[in-house]
Amino acid sequence: MTPEEWQRSLRRQFGPSQPFLLKNVGKERVFSDFLVTNPASGRTYRVAIRGEEPGVSFCSCPDFATNLLGTCKHVEFALAAVRRRRGGARALREGIRPAYSSVSLVYGARRRVRLRLADAAPRALRRRASGLVDADGFLREDGLARLGDLVEAARRAGHELRVYDDAARFVAAVLEGEERRRRLDRAFPAGAASPAFDGLLRTPLPGYQREGALFACRAGRAILADEMGLGKTVQAIAAAEIAARWLGVERVLVLCPASLKHQWQDEAERFSPRRVAVVGGGRKAREAAWGAPAFLKVAGYDSVHRDLDLIGRWAPQLVVLDEAQRIKSWSTRVATSVKRIESPLALVLTGTPLENRLEELISIVQFVDQHRLGPTWRVLHDHQVVEEGSTRVVGYRHLDRLGESLSPILLRRRKSEVLAQLPERSVKRLLLPLTDAQRALHDENLEIVAKLVAKWRRYRFLSDADQKRLRVALQAMRMACDDAYLLDGKSRSGRKAGEVDALLGDLLAVDGTKVVVFSQWMRMHELLVERLEASGRGYAFLHGGVPSGDRGALVRRFRTDPGCRVFLSTDAGGTGLNLQAASAVVNVDLPWNPAVLEQRIGRVHRLGQSRPVQVFDLVSEDSIEERMLGLLGFKRALFSGVLDGGDPEVRLGGSRLSRFLEAVGEVAAGAEEPPKEAPPLAATALGGGTVPAGTSASHSAPAPQAGTAAPRPGTDVASLLRAGAALLGQLAAAAEAASRGAPGGGLRVEKDPATGRSVLRLELADAEAFLGALAGLAGGFPA
Known part of the structure; x- marks a missing residue:
């Protein structure tokens, strides 16, 4: 069974069993329009039944529009209801034979428009239609533009020709795209070198920025994924101006993080003569802002959900998403709300559309073109590498093909390609020894990490509580690397604050340096502020607690006030802000994510920077910071493989948790492995405490027979047998509960809906006991 057949079968099984409500709103009994309502969610979708074969019927739900299957649970529910009616099943088998002709959209790997002429269609109409369709009845590309003439001919002949809404929208979108490109070709005959760019904005645009603005307008809905520092904001403003002058756009909506709203206002007013308004405040203030006249309105992502009705009333024609990684998690309220905004044109700005998983890129692309990549299940099936015999993702493949499929809507340039004149960037890593107080706190938490990693390596399992302890200990190690004060709030023991003070003394000795x-x-910022105030140095401080309305003023002060020469920031300032007034960046601590680190540096080393940029990374010697520097390659490789023409194959090396723990294991390398203690058997059987791993490594076990699994060297065989007995006891209890129909237990074989593989499903009254027994058994054998 192919993945498509499997997905269809899931919907055919699931749909008819749902407690949906069905209402016939058409004129026919079988081949009609229906409303299908889900009482649980309150959502209602329109279903048009035109036949049984996939792709001929229609549903207005999002799943039908994107799954490429030609069906959905609502269509299958309606089909099942029609079959139960007298004569319904036979009518479906015989097919639709209405007296009217129709134009419908057929969904599949490629959406196509089908013309179906009724037996009663006039001969002259048939002759006219024959020049528009292929042998299968689908409109050719040149036939789309002449569809209107065919509809008018049918009207004059007195013959009913129904054009379904989804087909009409599809044809309109295709024709509008062709007209948009014709207009732009006339206005910009030489592309980026066209005279129309002269005077477009109040600042001249380099060639690559002209190309970016024109690409966005030609595509209609596009992603501009230029590397940080290449001026995506000004390209978006240029695209909006092109859309206003040549495409008739009058309303542009910019959505961005709250911290960037006023920066957007400043730059739009600086580069363009058009009116700009920022939306903020309480409901009444926002209502007034949405109702006020302005060409460009700037709003924060956090207000979209509350203001969807106001946004819909204003009806933006171009929507710009800045720092669009905010919608990379498709299930969040921000993402679902943003995707409900309708506009003919859209432009997504992000330097990091992909950081960890392909699902992030899929979510962003769906806002621009929900049909571009096809359904998520298909993308993951084609590009994920799954471990044999499981659903664990261990890598990605064919990333170059993914990049090719995105090329019509995604444009990405790197600094090295287009900004040869950008000043150089130098990075200096300063290794600082830990103080005794820092070392004690660091190693105390390192011991916790080492124990948990050793536990995971023995049993390949950590409980939620253990995972939380691990995260807390890792964070405490990182905080200890900055200063003991970060953990106890009292002592001042650390070298980083003093090193920053010394660096500032050297850097600020040069006039004009910021x-x-x-x-x-x-x-950590508290310690830095103490030293800045003691030395009388002027500074600005941006953090998550600064109101969004005040953030723009902080940036302006840093840019324009000669006495404000230091800008302190948490990672709230690492996104979107333009800080080219500075020529040096000091990273007191390093983030796990390389994209966050690049975001920080990109605030300074970007378009408009005229001086060489110095970057100083402070790293505590012989610590988690020094060891984590080499663990970021996978994320960079995944990003490069899709967007930068890098390696099309990326291997993850295990599950997300296992990859993280292997990395943590490298970070914790050198810590003395904790002693192995065997708890009482009761603890093993009930899942409490640490499952025994056996005796010391010097204990020798009998050599295994060929073809058999050997116990791990050092395993106490008696403990291993006890763990196996406990596991079998748990399985027996589950099976016995299933046989008597008792709640809280069960054992059955099911089909995994995502993969189609058979899986053994256990419903356990005591999951901890089962996992403890399983961990004890698995821990005795080599991985």
């Missing part, structure tokens, strides 16, 4: 200092931790 410095941006990043740290993730508020308490």
Whole structure:
């Protein structure tokens, strides 16, 4: 069974069993229009039944529009209801034979428009239609533009020709795209070198920015994924101006993080003569802002859900998403709300559309063109590498093909390609020894990490509580690397604050030099502020607690006030802000994510920078910071494989948790492995405490027979047998519960709906006991 057949069968099984409500709103009994309502969600979708074969019927739900299957649970529910009616099943088998002709959209790997002429269609209409369709009845590309003439001919002949809404929208979108490109070709005959760019904005645009603005307008809905620092904001403003002058756009909506709203206002007013308004405040203030006249309105992502009705009333014609990684998680309220905004044109701005998983890129692309990549299940099936015999993702493949499919709507340039004149960037890593107090706190938490990693390596399992302990200990290690004060709030023991003070003394000795200092931790900034105030240095401080309305003023002060020479920021300032007034960046601590680190540096080393940029990374010696520097390659490789023409194959090396723990294991390398203690059997059987791993490594076990699984060297065979007995006891209890129909237990074989593989499903009254027994058994054998 192919993946498509499997997905269809899921919907055919699931749909008819749902408690949906069905209402016939058409004129026919079988081949009619229906409303299908889900009482649980309150949502209603229109279903048009035109036949049984996939692709001929229609549903207005999002799943039908994107799954490429030609069916959905609502269509299958309606079909099942029609079959139960007298004569319904026979009518479906015989097919539709109405007296009217129709134009419908057929959904599949490629959406196509089908013309179906009724037996009663006039001969002259048939002759006219024959020049528009292929042998299968689908409109040719040149036939789309002449569909209107065919509809008019049918009207004059007195013959009913129904054009279904989805087909009409599809044809209109195709024709509008062709007209948009014709207009732009006339206005910009030489592309980026066209005279129309002269005077477009109040600032001249380099060639690559002209190309970016024109690409966005020609595509209609596009992603501009230029590397940070190449001026995506000004390209978006240029695209909006092109859309206004040549495409008739009068209303542009910019959605961005709250911290960037006023920066957008400043730059739009600086580069363009058009009216700009920022939407903010309470409901009444926002209502007034949405109702006020303005060409470009700037709103924060956090207000979209509350203002969907106001946005719909204003009806933006172009929507710009800045820092669009905010919608990379498709199920969040921000993402679902943003995707409900309708507009003919859209432009997504992000330097990091892909950071960790392909699903992030899919979510962003769906806002621009929900049909571009096809359904998520198909993308993941084609590009994920799954471990044999499981659903665990261990890598990605054919990333170059993914990049090719995105090329009509996604444009990405790197600094090295288009900005040869950008000043050089130098990175200097400063290794600082830990103080005794820092070392004690660091190693205390390192011991916790080492124990948990050793536990995971033995049993390949960590409970939720253990995972939380691991995260807390890792964070405490990182905080200890900055200063002991970050953990106890009292002592001042650390070298980083003093090193930053010394660096500032050297850097600020040069007239006009300004410095941006990043740290993730508020308490670290407290130590830096103490030293800045003691030395009388002027500074600005941006963090998550600064109201969004005040953030633009902080940036302006840093840019224009000669006495404000230091800009302190948490990672709230690492996104979107333009801080080219500085020429040095100090990273007091390093983030796990390389994209976050690049975001920080990109605030300074970007278009408009005229001086060489110095970057200083402060790293605590022989610590988690020094060891984590080499663990970021996968994320960079995944990003490069899709967007930068890098390696089309990326291997993850295990599950997300296992990859993380292997990395943590490298970070914790050198810590003394904790002693192995065997708890009482009761603890093993009930899943409490640490499952025994056996005796010391010097204990020798009998050599295994060929073809058999050997116990791990050092395993106490008696403990192993006890763990196996406990596991079998748990399985027996589940099976016995299933046989008597008792709640809280069960054992059955099911089909995994995502993969189609058979899986054994256990419903356990005591999951911890089962996992403890399983961990004890697995821990005795080599991985």
